[in-house]
Amino acid sequence: MLFAMASTIFGGPKETPPQGPPPKPFKLPAPEDFTLPNGMQVTIVPYGIVPKLAVRAFVEAGAIDESGGQVWLSKLTASLMKEGTTTRSGEQVAREAAEMGGQLEVEAGSDFTSAGGVVLSDFGPKFITLLADVLANPALPAAELPRLKADLVRDLAIDRTEPQTLARERFLKTLFPDHPYGRTFPAESDLQGYAIGDAQAFYRNNFAAGRTHLYVAGKLEGDLRRAIQDAFSGWAQGSAAPDLPASPVKERSLQVIDRPGAAQSNLYMGLPVAAPASQDYITLGVMDSLLGGSFASRITSNIREQKGYTYSPNSQVSTRRRLAFWVQVADVTTAVTGPSLKEIFYEIDRLRKEPPSAKELTGIQNYLAGLFVLRNTISPDAIINQLHFVDSQGLDRSYLSTYVQKVMAVEPADIQRVTETYITPSKMTIVVVGDKAKIAEQLTPYQ
Amino acid sequence: MPITYYKLPNGLRVILSPDSTAPTVVTAVYYRIGFRVEPKDRTGFAHLFEHMMFQGSQNLGKMEFIRLVQENGGVLNGSTRFDFTNYFELLPSNKLETALWAEADRMKGLAITEENLKNQQGVVGNEVKVNVLNQPYGGFPWLWMPQYANSNWYNSHNFYGDLKDIEAAKLDEVQAFFKTYYAPNNAALAVVGDFDPEQAKTMIAKYFGGIPSAKLPPTPDLTEPRQDKEKTASRKDPLANRPALAFAYHMPPRKSPEYYAMGLLDQMLLQGNDSLLYQELVKKHGFTGDVSGGINSDLGDMFDYDGPMLWTASLFHDAGVKPEQILSAVDTVVEGLQAKPVDQGLLDRSVTKMRSSLYDSMAQFGGFGRANLMACFALFDDDPTRINSLEADFRKVTPQVVERTAREYLRKTARTVLLIEPGAAASPAAAQEGPK
Numbered sequence: 001m002l003f004a005m006a007s008t009i010f011g012g013p014k015e016t017p018p019q020g021p022p023p024k025p026f027k028l029p030a031p032e033d034f035t036l037p038n039g040m041q042v043t044i045v046p047y048g049i050v051p052k053l054a055v056r057a058f059v060e061a062g063a064i065d066e067s068g069g070q071v072w073l074s075k076l077t078a079s080l081m082k083e084g085t086t087t088r089s090g091e092q093v094a095r096e097a098a099e100m101g102g103q104l105e106v107e108a109g110s111d112f113t114s115a116g117g118v119v120l121s122d123f124g125p126k127f128i129t130l131l132a133d134v135l136a137n138p139a140l141p142a143a144e145l146p147r148l149k150a151d152l153v154r155d156l157a158i159d160r161t162e163p164q165t166l167a168r169e170r171f172l173k174t175l176f177p178d179h180p181y182g183r184t185f186p187a188e189s190d191l192q193g194y195a196i197g198d199a200q201a202f203y204r205n206n207f208a209a210g211r212t213h214l215y216v217a218g219k220l221e222g223d224l225r226r227a228i229q230d231a232f233s234g235w236a237q238g239s240a241a242p243d244l245p246a247s248p249v250k251e252r253s254l255q256v257i258d259r260p261g262a263a264q265s266n267l268y269m270g271l272p273v274a275a276p277a278s279q280d281y282i283t284l285g286v287m288d289s290l291l292g293g294s295f296a297s298r299i300t301s302n303i304r305e306q307k308g309y310t311y312s313p314n315s316q317v318s319t320r321r322r323l324a325f326w327v328q329v330a331d332v333t334t335a336v337t338g339p340s341l342k343e344i345f346y347e348i349d350r351l352r353k354e355p356p357s358a359k360e361l362t363g364i365q366n367y368l369a370g371l372f373v374l375r376n377t378i379s380p381d382a383i384i385n386q387l388h389f390v391d392s393q394g395l396d397r398s399y400l401s402t403y404v405q406k407v408m409a410v411e412p413a414d415i416q417r418v419t420e421t422y423i424t425p426s427k428m429t430i431v432v433v434g435d436k437a438k439i440a441e442q443l444t445p446y447q
Numbered sequence: 448m449p450i451t452y453y454k455l456p457n458g459l460r461v462i463l464s465p466d467s468t469a470p471t472v473v474t475a476v477y478y479r480i481g482f483r484v485e486p487k488d489r490t491g492f493a494h495l496f497e498h499m500m501f502q503g504s505q506n507l508g509k510m511e512f513i514r515l516v517q518e519n520g521g522v523l524n525g526s527t528r529f530d531f532t533n534y535f536e537l538l539p540s541n542k543l544e545t546a547l548w549a550e551a552d553r554m555k556g557l558a559i560t561e562e563n564l565k566n567q568q569g570v571v572g573n574e575v576k577v578n579v580l581n582q583p584y585g586g587f588p589w590l591w592m593p594q595y596a597n598s599n600w601y602n603s604h605n606f607y608g609d610l611k612d613i614e615a616a617k618l619d620e621v622q623a624f625f626k627t628y629y630a631p632n633n634a635a636l637a638v639v640g641d642f643d644p645e646q647a648k649t650m651i652a653k654y655f656g657g658i659p660s661a662k663l664p665p666t667p668d669l670t671e672p673r674q675d676k677e678k679t680a681s682r683k684d685p686l687a688n689r690p691a692l693a694f695a696y697h698m699p700p701r702k703s704p705e706y707y708a709m710g711l712l713d714q715m716l717l718q719g720n721d722s723l724l725y726q727e728l729v730k731k732h733g734f735t736g737d738v739s740g741g742i743n744s745d746l747g748d749m750f751d752y753d754g755p756m757l758w759t760a761s762l763f764h765d766a767g768v769k770p771e772q773i774l775s776a777v778d779t780v781v782e783g784l785q786a787k788p789v790d791q792g793l794l795d796r797s798v799t800k801m802r803s804s805l806y807d808s809m810a811q812f813g814g815f816g817r818a819n820l821m822a823c824f825a826l827f828d829d830d831p832t833r834i835n836s837l838e839a840d841f842r843k844v845t846p847q848v849v850e851r852t853a854r855e856y857l858r859k860t861a862r863t864v865l866l867i868e869p870g871a872a873a874s875p876a877a878a879q880e881g882p883k
Contacts, residue, residue, distance in 0.1 A: 015506045015552075017515055018544045024470040024641070048468050050810040052803070082720070091730070094720035099796055101803025103719050120803050151736030154765060157688050161583040263581045264573065295523075296514045305510055308569020311577055331577040333569075363518035370520015370539050377469035378813045 026373050028400055029217075029383060034225070038237040039210035042228055043391075045217040045383055052101075053124045053218035054380035056116035057135060058388055060241035061206035063110045063180045064321070070198070071186035072152060074108035074206075077199045079148045081106045081115070081138045090144070093134060100127050104134060110181055111321045111392065113207075118381065121219045125227035128216075132231035135212070140203060142196040152191055160185065163433045164331065166257055167268035170431045171327070174253060175272065179246040181320055208238020213391060218380035248272040248325060250427045254446050258436040265337040265434030269344070270327030273422040276319055276393040282406045283418045284326070288317050290364045290415065291351055291423075292328050298347045299328065307343065309336045322393060326423060334435055338442025341430070351419040355412035369404045376400070448809070450821065451644050452831050457660045458632025460825040461651055463644045466814060472640030473814045474546035475535035476554065477822035479635075480628035482606035483529045483754055484667060486620070491608010494527040495571050495616055496624050500534060501525065502563040504553040509563060512549060519545055528746055529606075530753045531826060537813045540641040544650050547638075551654035554634070557625055564618050572614070575607050583686035587867055588693035588761045589745035595680040596695045596863035601669050602755050630661035635825040639814035671697060671755040678863040685870030692770050693761035693865045694777065698742060699856055701753065701827075708844045708852035709758060710749050713741055714797035715789070716780065717760055718804075721796070723780045724760060734773050735762040748808065750820055750837075753827040770866055784853040788846030801841050809834075 031045045062074050082104065083090040097104040100123035106115045115135055119127045159165050169184040176182030209232060216224055250272050274280040292299035292315030303309045313330035332340040375382055390399050430446060432439065451463040482493040503509045516523040521538030534553075536546045579585035590607055597603035636655065638647055674697060699705035716724050717740055728734045740760035742749035749756075764773065808816040821831035855861075 015548075017506075018548050020541045020544045023539050023541045026470050048810065049466070050806050052806050052810065091721070091726060094725075095796070098719050098721040098800055101799050101806075118803075118807070120799070120806070147730075147733040148736075150733065150765070154689055154736060154763060158583070158763060161686055161688050163581065263576045294517060296510060296517045301510060304570055305566065308566040309573070311570050311574035331573065331581070333573055333576070363514065366520050367517045368520075371522070373469065373471060373520070373539060374522065374537060374813060377471060379810065 028376055031387060036209065036229065036233055038233065038235055040232055040235065041213040043213065043215045043387055044220065044224055045215070045380075045387070046220045047217055047377075047380055047383055048219055051121040051219050051221070052118055052380065053121045053127070053216065053220065054116070054118045054384055055124070055127055055131060055214070055216050056114050056381070056384050057131060057212050057214045058112045058114050058392070059135070059207055060111065060211040061113045061202075062108050063183065064244055065202070065206050065242075066180055066183070068183070069190050070202075071183045072156075072191060073194055073198055073202050074113060076148060076152060076194055077140075077202045078106040078108040078113055079151070080140045080144060080199050081134055081203070083141055083144045083148075084139045085133045085137045086139055087137070088133065093130065096130055097127070102127065104130065106134070118218075121221040124216070124220065124224055125222045128224065128227045129231045132235065135207065136232070136235040138203065140196065140200050145196050145199075149191060149194065153188060156185060156188060156191065163259060163262065163264075163266045164268070164329070167266045167431045167433045170255055170257060171268045171270070171429055174255065174429045174431070175248045175325060176246055177249065179244070181246055206241075209235040210237040210239070211241050213388070215384040215387060217383045246320065246323060248323060249429070252426050252428055254430045254443060255432070256436055256439070256443065257431070257433040259433050260435055260437070262433070262435045263334060264331045265334055265432050265439055267330045267332060267337075267340065267344075267430070267432055268327065269428055269430040270325055271422075271424065271428045272323065272325045273317060275323050276395060277322065280418050280421070281324065282403065283410050283414050284317055284324070284422060286361075286364055286368060286407055286410045287351070287415050287418050288315055288326060289368060290356060290360065291315060291347060291419070294364070294367060296363070298351070299344055302343050302347055303330065303332070303340050307336070307339070309333060309340045309343075319389075319393070334438050337432065337434060337439040338445070341443075341446055345425055348419070348423055348425060351416065352423065353416075355416040358412055361410070361412050361415060365408050365410065368407045372404055372407075448817075448835055450832050450835070452825065455631065455652065455656055457656065457658055458630070459655050459658075460635040460829075462635065462637040462818075462821045462825055462831045463647055464637070464639045464817060464821065465642055465644055466639065467641045469813065470540045470641050471537060471813050472540045472543045472546070472638065472642050473535060473537050473818045474543065474550060475533055475637045475815065475818040475822055476550045477531050477533045477635045477637070477826055478629055479531055479633045479826045481528050481530040481532060483601045483669065485606070487600065488612070489616060489620065490605045490612045491571070491575070492612070492616060492620070492624065493532060494606070494608065495567065495613055496621060497525045497527045497532050498567040498571055499557060499559055499564065499621050500553055502567060503558045505555055505558055506552050507549060508558070512553070515545065515549055521546075528751065529743070529756075531751070531823065533819070533822070535815060535818065537815060543638065543642050543647065547650050547654050550636070551658065554629065554631065554655065554658055557622065559618070559621065561618055564616065564621060568614055568616065571608070572610055575610065575613070579607060581686075583684060583688070584691055584867060585686075587684075587691055588695070588740070588759055588865055591682065592693055592695050592759050592863070592865055593757060595678060595865055596697070596757055597671055597755060599669060599671055599755070601667060602671060626661065627664060630663070631655060631658045632660040633663055635822040637818035637822040637825070637831075639818045639821075669754045674861045674863075677860055679866070680863070681866035681868055683870050684867050687867055687869045689763050690766060690869060691761065691763045691867035692773055693740070693759055694774070695757040695759040695863050695865075696857055696861055698756040698758055699852065704844065704848050705852040705856060707840050708848045709742065709856060710801060711794065711797040711841060711844055712784070712849060712853060712857070713749070713758060714800045715784075715793055717741060718800060724777065727776050727780050728762065728773065732772075732776055734768050734776070735764045738762045751823040753823075770864070774864065778859065781853065781857045785850065785857065787850065789849045791846065794844070794846055794849065798841055802838055805837060
């Protein structure tokens with residue numbers, strides 16, 4: 001029908017797109033790695049002509065180091081670390097970073113706290129000195145505690161009004177019932193009870209050179225290696241990070257969070273899959289891009305471009321340390337909550353039953369090969385994130401240099417096999433945030 | 448930064464900026480039609496139309512444009528802003544010709560059906576729901592503030608669109624909108640990345656040269672009257688559970704000394720934890736955890752618009768803190784800048800921050816940020832090389848200009864305040880929280 005319409009307007013046969021010449025070779029930027037005597041690992045990557053430099057320290061300290069009654073203590077500690085050092089006030093830290101054209105950020109995540117910023121290249125050595133002071137000598141001032149706690153209490157309240165956040169919280173809680181990865185929110189009473197001693201102890205127990213990997217990427221100016229040695233050599237090595245492996249739940253459940261009057265239902269569904277170190281991990285990534293993880297993917301084509309049920313469907317393979325899970329997310333109009341799930345499962349089942357055509361697969365492989373170049377060139381922080389992923393998952397750096405080759409080697413039958421092996425509807429956690437009265441009946445087939 | 452700028456005989460403005468850092472290339476087409484100027488009975492139409500540009504052209508059926516870019520290893524997007532709508536691809540550099548061919552194909556005309564339109568009305572309806580209608584603080588402040596602070600319809604209507612307007616759009620209206628605004632003489636093409644400019648020129652002439660120009664409609668009067676009385680508006684948000692506050696001031700005319708001074712005032716007042724408002728509202732008073740915003744914030748920056756614009760700041764706070772307390776603290780900071788010429792150290796720091804942020808814009812998303820600025824300067828000023836003189840324009844700002852700008856443009860009587868009041872306790876989110 002579309003073709004007929006086009007013909008009436010323009011007439012004539014269709015042109016085929018010009019292909020262009022063969023691709024130019026792409027060489028990954030070459031990192032320099034070294035370790036300080038105190039165990040801190042360092043990676044320096046020269047990249048680009050824009051005179052900016054990204055400096056990021058990833059410290060093995062995060063939600064994973066919190067006990068059940070300490071949720072967000074890592075966030076509180078990160079906030080306190082921005083409030084000054086033993087020799088600089090918080091305002092001074094902020095001002096000095098701004099004078100270098102940047103900001104000093106400290107952000108706690110599930111496995112790591114990252115600290116650093118992006119500054120004008122001529123200030124690289126100076127910023128490294130400032131960052132070292134913040135990491136090794138934070139004041140963690142008691143006077144700032146009530147204000148920072150009040151901010152976190154407010155953040156918590158606001159986070160809980162966001163439907164997608166509620167869906168994710170329930171999903172993670174279901175996947176990781178007895179592990180810090182499953183604890184998205186603290187109880188407000190716990191948060192109110194955190195004392196300055198708790199944050200100081202969290203810092204003392206978890207922040208140390210031996211648990212830190214510093215990455216520097218961008219246009220390099222000055223002797224950065226020397227600056228890093230001078231700034232960080234005095235930081236204590238500390239003890240190794242404890243290992244707390246998680247075994248995510250792989251069991252079918254449907255969980256509905258009622259949001260009366262909601263105009264949409266927020267779907268959050270998925271299950272654990274092969275870890276980054278597995279042989280199947282790269283194949284899973286190819287499968288994911290074909291199934292739901294790209295604009296032209298099957299699920300997006302179906303529920304967005306054919307049906308108009310949603311604006312923002314997306315699937316992805318998410319990782320924590322040494323594990324991965326696949327999720328499909330979509331915010332769909334309330335009236336088509338059931339039909340959306342039906343189509344998502346239809347597309348999953350189809351890929352479980354039959355391999356994609358070689359043409360469809362080649363398209364996805366080319367996409368990922370191109371995306372790989374973008375991921376490794378688009379910004380200094382993107383380069384750092386690629387390296388940090390490989391290093392933190394315990395992979396060999398050859399993961400990056402062989403990635404494209406491995407993607408291109410995937411066969412249609414491999415896609416079907418990993419879908420069948422890992423994307424098992426009978427083992428999925430399905431969370432729906434929406435107007436229960438309107439969607440309960442639509443959800444009956446998915447109980 | 449090397450820039451080649453020329454026009455095709457049909458009026459298409461072409462900007463070429465080679466950079467061989469990475470084997471990638473950005474192809475960006477900017478049409479000088481934004482949501483400011485859309486049909487008055489069809490709010491949200493410019494944005495709905497943007498979606499239709501992905502639904503099919505002469506040689507590329509539905510989904511084929513998207514697939515073409517993806518299969519060639521690239522990413523693409525489009526966006527609708529106050530004064531332009533853009534379409535861009537970031538691809539491996541050997542695929543420049545593919546991108547030029549595809550963009551030219553859809554500049555020639557749309558091949559779309561009722562069914563495509565109905566589908567995208569569904570998609571756009573869901574976009575508005577996920578970002579605004581079903582989201583706490585959804586339109587705060589980016590969508591709502593212009594509706595209160597401005598008084599000319601073009602600047603103050605709901606540009607995301609009322610759902611009933613979006614649903615009422617007709618296929619012939621889509622085709623008419625295309626015919627009116629999507630002509631080469633109303634567009635700019637920017638190419639940034641690893642390519643040979645001479646080869647690019649040949650390809651651009653081949654694919655775009657034959658597209659006929661069109662007679663463009665006159666631009667309506669977009670001016671805003673000088674505001675001389677403070678305005679305060681408040682909105683109930685049944686999905687929210689904490690109050691929020693935003694305030695906005697009107698920008699000086701583009702390219703005036705005061706305009707550049709406002710760019711630096713934004714750096715001094717609002718950008719980063721060293722900023723005056725952060726220090727006052729967050730650190731000194733503890734009213735909030737963060738204060739954010741800027742010029743054309745959430746939709747662009749101080750360079751990619753051409754009409755009346757706002758400088759906006761916003762924050763979330765607790766019920767125990769009254770808006771008057773927050774505004775009085777804001778007044779203290781602003782009055783400090785109005786009372787005397789600004790301290791040279793503070794001014795220098797703002798220039799450094801601006802320089803650093805300009806470099807980020809140039810490098811952003813594989814060179815897309817540079818394409819964005821150059822395409823806008825080509826469309827608005829017929830001069831994409833302005834990108835190379837911005838830093839010097841900011842360096843010309845003196846403490847006296849900053850003081851003068853703060854006095855006129857940060858007048859309390861020129862301010863609009865928007866308050867968000869959490870809705871009734873029956874909100875679903877509150878129910879989730881349980882007893883305290």
